[in-house]
Amino acid sequence: MTPAKKAKKKIEEKIFIPQEKLNEVLERLSKHFRVWVPVLSSSSNGWTVEFRPFTIESEPFFTRQSTMPPKSVILPQGETLFQYEYVKNSDDPSKQDLILKETINAEKTLVFGARPCDVRGFVICDWVFLRGLYLDVYYKSRRENTLFATLVCQDADDACFCSSVGGGPGDMEGSDIRITSTSEGFVLEGLNDRAKEVISLCECDPPSEEQSRDAQRIQEEAKNRIIGSLDVSGSVEAVKGQFQNMGVWRDIAESCLSCGVCTYVCPTCYCFTITDEIQGLKGERLRSWDSCMFHQYTQEASGHNPRPTKLERYRNRLGHKFCYFPLRYGGVIACCGCGRCIRSCPVSIDIRSAVERVKEVHSNACVCS
Amino acid sequence: MWNEITEKLHEVLRNVMPQVDVVLGWERGFNPLRIKPVVVRSEKDISRLVWNPFCVQNLTGYLVKNPAVIAGEGKKVAVCVKGCDSRSLVALIQEHFLDRDRLLIIGVPCQGTIDWRLVMKKIGNTTTVFNAHIEDGILRIEHSGGLEQMSIESVLLRRCLRCAYPNPVIYDVLIGETVTPRIDKSELYRNVAQFEQKSLEERRNFWIDVLSRCVRCYACRNACPLCICQDWCIAERRDPKWVTQRPTIKDIFIFHSIHALHLAGRCTECGECERVCPVGIPVMFIKEKLNEINLRLFSYEAGLDPQAVPPLLTFNPHEAGI
Numbered sequence A: 001m002t003p004a005k006k007a008k009k010k011i012e013e014k015i016f017i018p019q020e021k022l023n024e025v026l027e028r029l030s031k032h033f034r035v036w037v038p039v040l041s042s043s044s045n046g047w048t049v050e051f052r053p054f055t056i057e058s059e060p061f062f063t064r065q066s067t068m069p070p071k072s073v074i075l076p077q078g079e080t081l082f083q084y085e086y087v088k089n090s091d092d093p094s095k096q097d098l099i100l101k102e103t104i105n106a107e108k109t110l111v112f113g114a115r116p117c118d119v120r121g122f123v124i125c126d127w128v129f130l131r132g133l134y135l136d137v138y139y140k141s142r143r144e145n146t147l148f149a150t151l152v153c154q155d156a157d158d159a160c161f162c163s164s165v166g167g168g169p170g171d172m173e174g175s176d177i178r179i180t181s182t183s184e185g186f187v188l189e190g191l192n193d194r195a196k197e198v199i200s201l202c203e204c205d206p207p208s209e210e211q212s213r214d215a216q217r218i219q220e221e222a223k224n225r226i227i228g229s230l231d232v233s234g235s236v237e238a239v240k241g242q243f244q245n246m247g248v249w250r251d252i253a254e255s256c257l258s259c260g261v262c263t264y265v266c267p268t269c270y271c272f273t274i275t276d277e278i279q280g281l282k283g284e285r286l287r288s289w290d291s292c293m294f295h296q297y298t299q300e301a302s303g304h305n306p307r308p309t310k311l312e313r314y315r316n317r318l319g320h321k322f323c324y325f326p327l328r329y330g331g332v333i334a335c336c337g338c339g340r341c342i343r344s345c346p347v348s349i350d351i352r353s354a355v356e357r358v359k360e361v362h363s364n365a366c367v368c369s
Numbered sequence B: 001m002w003n004e005i006t007e008k009l010h011e012v013l014r015n016v017m018p019q020v021d022v023v024l025g026w027e028r029g030f031n032p033l034r035i036k037p038v039v040v041r042s043e044k045d046i047s048r049l050v051w052n053p054f055c056v057q058n059l060t061g062y063l064v065k066n067p068a069v070i071a072g073e074g075k076k077v078a079v080c081v082k083g084c085d086s087r088s089l090v091a092l093i094q095e096h097f098l099d100r101d102r103l104l105i106i107g108v109p110c111q112g113t114i115d116w117r118l119v120m121k122k123i124g125n126t127t128t129v130f131n132a133h134i135e136d137g138i139l140r141i142e143h144s145g146g147l148e149q150m151s152i153e154s155v156l157l158r159r160c161l162r163c164a165y166p167n168p169v170i171y172d173v174l175i176g177e178t179v180t181p182r183i184d185k186s187e188l189y190r191n192v193a194q195f196e197q198k199s200l201e202e203r204r205n206f207w208i209d210v211l212s213r214c215v216r217c218y219a220c221r222n223a224c225p226l227c228i229c230q231d232w233c234i235a236e237r238r239d240p241k242w243v244t245q246r247p248t249i250k251d252i253f254i255f256h257s258i259h260a261l262h263l264a265g266r267c268t269e270c271g272e273c274e275r276v277c278p279v280g281i282p283v284m285f286i287k288e289k290l291n292e293i294n295l296r297l298f299s300y301e302a303g304l305d306p307q308a309v310p311p312l313l314t315f316n317p318h319e320a321g322i
């Protein structure tokens, strides 16, 4: 490659990756980043799609929203906060010293093929981990070292409602690169300075005029599509107003199994528990996913549980997203509308109709009083 | 046909309403493929209930899990059951979790239940489903992308493909005609036998591969009508602590082993544990192996006879076979 050509490549901000070259490009990127891609997981009924670190054998799967969001890239299911070991104090054998070892991880990471809703999940979590009362250094180091190459979404189904909660299939908030999947491959556009390195590492040509036009058309379509029809206005007052009305929560959640599916598939459910996993004198402090749908989540040492049944727990999940979170964080609804909780709920509980129901009951109650 | 059965169900329920004060049934969810359990407490809501091959959930767990659906003084709970669900009821009655006299069991012979994921895979996922119609074993789906037809057999849940008891084994009212089982009892564990042909290494790798995807959401446990420890499951106990929170295969395997062993000789193979798994892990398969051992050692099949005592719930020093 001539130096002149190389210089030209460097400033290229829009490239085209032919379908058949994708793995080659991702392989190249993997030398510089830990690259996560959505893949069909083996040996299930051929449905489950998960984000996994890319290997040359990976077959990235882009035509359906992933079953599990890429949440674990930033918030792993189990994360060692630090390791520790008790050792005898050499000066005073009756005492023990504690040795702590930092384990913070800050690998350069690229998520290739997330969707607008997936990324919005992190934008929402940022309020808690970066912009709230406490700064979470673990989250921060991962977040800062992770880039998102996000698909313009063409795959909405009847559980999606991203447009109802401030997003949309073309929304690029929080993303670094826009991917538009066309019939022959992928048009990539850098959206900020961070993207430049990735784009140049791809070593691809710019799209042809036709490919550009194709991509633009798809982007226009996505921009104009309204996905979902939930009206979230008034949800804060409705949840507050109906908090004690257990009848409405029974109507909504009587069939709930109190399992953790909805929380674990949710890009904006960030609750965790912290445990000391120790064996002998060595151990680690572990942060792992927790779920407000679990009994243990609010179990107090006295034996009392302020959320004794699934009804209070479901109320919390909905309330957190559509009332308490917006109250605390400037009106932000803590749901990206990905529809995963709806799709994966074993008993088909639909958070959209749940919000509508609470609002409806609340507005009727208001008229009467 | 399913509309007729649904109407028949409404009629039956209206007739028995004086005896019962709650009904556990199914209603339509957010699209025609997605049905949800519903608890009906008044006659006017009976019309919400449906019955068709999308009624996948086993409702019997709601009768025992906190807060349990129970009937008022002197009244009964009416519960709708398919063949496999009825076996869960039998098991719960055997173990004295349920009083047979307080139940009004409405059974429907089952032609198999449908896995929405398989249907979506066939029609392409970027669609809105408007209508699903089943006639003569053919499922016709109207969706935003057009019309699609498929045979029911091609979209059944795994549990239904290996079902030997599609007809309720216990009921007060039976709606519809009995059906011929898809497989004979003698073939129940052929998948287990096939799997055991594989080398130890292969089997080990299979389980490591599938179980490593487990996110420990515990839906498999919570959906199981016979997992009755509920909020006191040792998977989450901290004092004493049995299983760590680490998402490693070792810990996941311990959880699943405990789950399976607690169901040994009790599991009625309703397949709920497997159906509800968000990441598609075939967890019932573990229990199938235990049931196969159970059948071989004790000639016992769970959930068939309300009078019988499950082998691991009794102690007989002269047990034949051990």
Ligand code: SF4
Residues within 6 Å of the ligand: A255, A256, A257, A258, A259, A260, A261, A262, A263, A293, A341, A344, A345, A346, A347, A348, A349
């Ligand atoms: S709403 Fe659905 S997914 Fe969530 S805990 Fe209840 S049953 Fe499980």
Ligand code: SF4
Residues within 6 Å of the ligand: A262, A265, A266, A267, A268, A269, A321, A334, A335, A336, A337, A338, A339, A340, A341, A342, A351
């Ligand atoms: S609550 Fe449901 S729809 Fe909203 S972000 Fe979570 S999984 Fe997605």
Ligand code: SF4
Residues within 6 Å of the ligand: A065, A115, A116, A117, A118, A153, A154, A155, A156, A157, A160, A161, A162, A163, A168, A169, A227, A336, A337, A338, A339
């Ligand atoms: S919620 Fe929106 S962005 Fe996410 S998959 Fe559905 S349509 Fe696409």
Ligand code: SF4
Residues within 6 Å of the ligand: B223, B224, B225, B226, B227, B263, B266, B267, B268, B269, B270, B271, B272, B273, B274, B284, B287
């Ligand atoms: S273990 Fe699974 S198949 Fe067995 S009774 Fe429980 S839910 Fe049904």
Ligand code: SF4
Residues within 6 Å of the ligand: B213, B214, B215, B216, B217, B218, B219, B220, B221, B273, B276, B277, B278, B279, B280, B281, B283
């Ligand atoms: S339902 Fe699936 S993911 Fe959840 S705990 Fe059970 S096996 Fe694991």
